[in-house]
Amino acid sequence: MNNFTFYSPTYFIFGRDGEKNTGKYVKRFGGSRVLIHYGGSSALRSGLIDRVKASLEREGLEYVLLGGVKPNPRSGLVYKGIELCRREKVDFVLAVGGGSAIDSSKAIAAGVLYDGDFWDFYQGRAVTEALPIGTVLTIAAAGSEGSPDSVITNENGMFKRGGHGEALRPAFSILNPELMGTLPKYQVACGVTDIMAHLLERYFTTTEEVEVTDRLIEGLLLAMLREGPRAVNEPGNYEAAANVMWAGTMAHNNSCGVGRTQDWASHDIEHELSALYDCAHGAGLAVVFPAWMRYNMSRDIKRFAQLAVRVWGCQMDFARPENTAEAGIEAFRSFLKSIGMPTNFKELGAKEEDIEKMARTACWGDGRSGTIGTFAELGEKDVREIYRLML
Amino acid sequence: MNNFTFYSPTYFIFGRDGEKNTGKYVKRFGGSRVLIHYGGSSALRSGLIDRVKASLEREGLEYVLLGGVKPNPRSGLVYKGIELCRREKVDFVLAVGGGSAIDSSKAIAAGVLYDGDFWDFYQGRAVTEALPIGTVLTIAAAGSEGSPDSVITNENGMFKRGGHGEALRPAFSILNPELMGTLPKYQVACGVTDIMAHLLERYFTTTEEVEVTDRLIEGLLLAMLREGPRAVNEPGNYEAAANVMWAGTMAHNNSCGVGRTQDWASHDIEHELSALYDCAHGAGLAVVFPAWMRYNMSRDIKRFAQLAVRVWGCQMDFARPENTAEAGIEAFRSFLKSIGMPTNFKELGAKEEDIEKMARTACWGDGRSGTIGTFAELGEKDVREIYRLML
Numbered sequence: 028m029n030n031f032t033f034y035s036p037t038y039f040i041f042g043r044d045g046e047k048n049t050g051k052y053v054k055r056f057g058g059s060r061v062l063i064h065y066g067g068s069s070a071l072r073s074g075l076i077d078r079v080k081a082s083l084e085r086e087g088l089e090y091v092l093l094g095g096v097k098p099n100p101r102s103g104l105v106y107k108g109i110e111l112c113r114r115e116k117v118d119f120v121l122a123v124g125g126g127s128a129i130d131s132s133k134a135i136a137a138g139v140l141y142d143g144d145f146w147d148f149y150q151g152r153a154v155t156e157a158l159p160i161g162t163v164l165t166i167a168a169a170g171s172e173g174s175p176d177s178v179i180t181n182e183n184g185m186f187k188r189g190g191h192g193e194a195l196r197p198a199f200s201i202l203n204p205e206l207m208g209t210l211p212k213y214q215v216a217c218g219v220t221d222i223m224a225h226l227l228e229r230y231f232t233t234t235e236e237v238e239v240t241d242r243l244i245e246g247l248l249l250a251m252l253r254e255g256p257r258a259v260n261e262p263g264n265y266e267a268a269a270n271v272m273w274a275g276t277m278a279h280n281n282s283c284g285v286g287r288t289q290d291w292a293s294h295d296i297e298h299e300l301s302a303l304y305d306c307a308h309g310a311g312l313a314v315v316f317p318a319w320m321r322y323n324m325s326r327d328i329k330r331f332a333q334l335a336v337r338v339w340g341c342q343m344d345f346a347r348p349e350n351t352a353e354a355g356i357e358a359f360r361s362f363l364k365s366i367g368m369p370t371n372f373k374e375l376g377a378k379e380e381d382i383e384k385m386a387r388t389a390c391w392g393d394g395r396s397g398t399i400g401t402f403a404e405l406g407e408k409d410v411r412e413i414y415r416l417m418l
Numbered sequence: 419m420n421n422f423t424f425y426s427p428t429y430f431i432f433g434r435d436g437e438k439n440t441g442k443y444v445k446r447f448g449g450s451r452v453l454i455h456y457g458g459s460s461a462l463r464s465g466l467i468d469r470v471k472a473s474l475e476r477e478g479l480e481y482v483l484l485g486g487v488k489p490n491p492r493s494g495l496v497y498k499g500i501e502l503c504r505r506e507k508v509d510f511v512l513a514v515g516g517g518s519a520i521d522s523s524k525a526i527a528a529g530v531l532y533d534g535d536f537w538d539f540y541q542g543r544a545v546t547e548a549l550p551i552g553t554v555l556t557i558a559a560a561g562s563e564g565s566p567d568s569v570i571t572n573e574n575g576m577f578k579r580g581g582h583g584e585a586l587r588p589a590f591s592i593l594n595p596e597l598m599g600t601l602p603k604y605q606v607a608c609g610v611t612d613i614m615a616h617l618l619e620r621y622f623t624t625t626e627e628v629e630v631t632d633r634l635i636e637g638l639l640l641a642m643l644r645e646g647p648r649a650v651n652e653p654g655n656y657e658a659a660a661n662v663m664w665a666g667t668m669a670h671n672n673s674c675g676v677g678r679t680q681d682w683a684s685h686d687i688e689h690e691l692s693a694l695y696d697c698a699h700g701a702g703l704a705v706v707f708p709a710w711m712r713y714n715m716s717r718d719i720k721r722f723a724q725l726a727v728r729v730w731g732c733q734m735d736f737a738r739p740e741n742t743a744e745a746g747i748e749a750f751r752s753f754l755k756s757i758g759m760p761t762n763f764k765e766l767g768a769k770e771e772d773i774e775k776m777a778r779t780a781c782w783g784d785g786r787s788g789t790i791g792t793f794a795e796l797g798e799k800d801v802r803e804i805y806r807l808m809l
Contacts, residue, residue: 028433028657028660028661028664029433030432030433030434030436031430031432031433032429032430032431032432033429033430033432034427034428034429034430035426035427036425036426036427037425038423038424038425039422039423039424039425040423041421041422041423041424041676041677042419042420042421042422042677043421045421235657236657236660236661237661238641238644238645238661239638239641239645239661239662239664239665239668240664241641242637242638242640242641243634243637243638243641243668244637245637246633246634246635246636246637246638247630247633247634247637249633250629250630250632250633250634253629254629254630266419266626266627269419269627269677270419270627270628270629270630271630273419273630273631273676273677274630277630277634277673282668282673285432285664286432286433286660286664
């Protein structure tokens with residue numbers, strides 16, 4: 028196991044009606060003038076924004092609103108948010124929505140206190156200072172409610188990059204599984220896929236002797252096998268949504284990823300897809316991950332077999348462990364298909380002729396130096412091959 | 419799943435040589451005059467206290483020392499520590515040792531800022547204020563390095579009680595698995611048992627629909643099955659100690675216990691044993707837990723069978739699930755025996771004639787109202803029967 032530090036000071040409020048106390052927590056964590064940053068009209072129509080506003084008003088807090096965050100949140104709105112916060116002297120950023128609203132809020136919170144271009148943080152500069160951030164989560168997926176990460180799409184070229192820094196951990200996050208009750212099935216399935224991908228990116232490691240984090244990751248994956256399809260197929264099933272929601276937070280607050288190298292090339296490969304075609308990140312991951320697995324399986328057959336046996340319940344083929352490893356990948360693909368996820372370029376709306384360009388951008392684009400990944404260090408040619416496996 | 423809040427703001431520094439940076443973290447979390455609170459002479463002999471002192475001196479921090487914490491830490495030393503801190507105007511309490519040094523430090527940190535008798539906190543008064551606490555952990559066991567809990571033995575009657583409050587969560591905890599390298603095997607085995615008991619107290623719940631936390635608990639237990647015996651039998655095996663150490667922290671910071679009722683009667687029943695006979699807490703738990711399980715199995719055969727299948731690898735007997743449940747309990751007992759733990763009163767040094775008294779104190783003693791536990795609400799008669807199963 029590698030040395031590490033772990034610091035997750037986010038205050039989580041989990042359960043029914045949580046959003047009614049938003050104002051209390053904004054106050055507790057030092058906010059007085061709040062930016063409420065949210066996505067589409069559903070948060071307005073459902074009355075969620077009204078409930079949040081009412082709770083801020085009860086605490087005598089002032090606020091301004093900025094809606095319009097899109098999936099794969101854009102740099103343009105971040106600049107707008109930074110300007111608005113400065114003009115209105117905002118001292119707290121409250122995200123209401125899923126990963127996109129939260130990631131956009133994080134970018135704004137960091138940008139407000141920074142003299143340069145906020146995009147610097149998405150090119151490798153660590154975020155050391157940001158306005159305090161709170162979240163009211165509406166969908167389990169990105170894990171951004173408990174993570175120090177944010178992903179933004181640069182509109183000047185349409186590519187996605189990640190920003191990081193402990194200052195981006197939310198001060199508090201309100202997790203109310205009821206809010207998932209009205210989501211379209213497809214969106215819930217994308218969330219389930221994203222959560223499982225966060226776990227798998229941590230699972231594929233080159234670090235030895237990591238049984239404790241292996242077992243935590245496997246445990247969360249096993250929970251997703253039961254609860255994921257229930258959450259997708261039974262809208263309004265509070266218990267399924269609750270299990271998926273806590274799994275989503277634990278999957279990405281890094282308590283199960285400490286002390287080991289992690290990979291994240293699948294996320295990089297996917298980001299090109301969602302940046303170019305504006306598909307849902309989770310849907311992109313459903314297409315990318317099994318292909319990444321097939322391409323890299325031979326690097327550590329034992330690890331793939333362990334996953335297949337422990338999570339997918341495959342029988343171990345002791346004579347030919349690669350059969351077990353393959354059976355695990357196939358089981359994952361079938362699972363993704365069963366919850367309605369796409370499994371190839373066509374179903375995703377991606378095009379073969381873009382492969383060259385995407386592989387180049389993934390490896391050489393803004394802030395990159397030719398390879399991605401650690402479990403398997405992938406060059407442009409490898410990434411091209413992986414895209415081809417998705418055709 | 420029940421509503422919950424979860425807040426674990428401890429900064430964990432994990433890995434080799436961690437203690438050399440103690441001063442840096444004391445400073446970061448606001449300390450300037452430090453109480454170094456530790457146990458026996460081993461921390462002195464090994465040079466650990468010297469390394470800690472040197473790191474405080476490098477940061478220009480002042481300190482006073484208070485050693486002598488015993489396993490099952492006593493109220494007497496807590497009073498002494500409180501007095502010393504007040505006299506020396508200490509503003510930070512640094513525990514160097516295992517759960518006993520940390521629990522004693524927590525009691526001192528709370529007592530210094532409290533006008534009344536610190537024991538009030540161990541009779542149900544929540545700790546809302548305490549001096550900041552840091553820890554340098556020397557053994558994986560109690561989980562106190564990441565928990566808001568503390569257990570102290572009242573010398574006026576020799577009984578143990580727990581104090582709680584978010585203010586008791588350490589500001590930072592330094593976890594260096596190397597420090598476990600020189601511990602006696604028996605002590606490591608007691609730690610392994612304590613960690614597994616913390617997981618099982620959370621596992622036995624009356625809350626339904628808790629797959630995600632079930633799976634996390636099971637994952638940590640599975641990790642302990644592999645790493646626990648290695649840590650016991652291979653002193654100096656860094657990797658085994660590292661896995662056990664992170665498991666110990668995760669087992670008790672409550673991330674795997676949120677949203678569900680927990681039991682803790684086994685701990686209460688054990689506390690009478692270690693208070694009366696001064697046996698190691700972990701050794702007491704090894705005797706108590708299987709007995710508690712056998713007595714309460716019939717309350718939820720399915721849950722016991724699930725544990726047996728998922729953790730102990732027992733075959734499910736679909737016709738008679740109670741056979742599976744029993745096989746799981748027996749597997750746990752055998753495991754404890756295999757790592758050198760006692761399994762009955764005699765091996766522990768406990769006496770049949772004390773059963774009446776212990777059952778009475780466990781249920782009716784200081785701060786108690788006749789029953790303990792939630793998965794199984796146990797009265798005095800039940801507790802007597804459970805003690806008898808340990809004969």
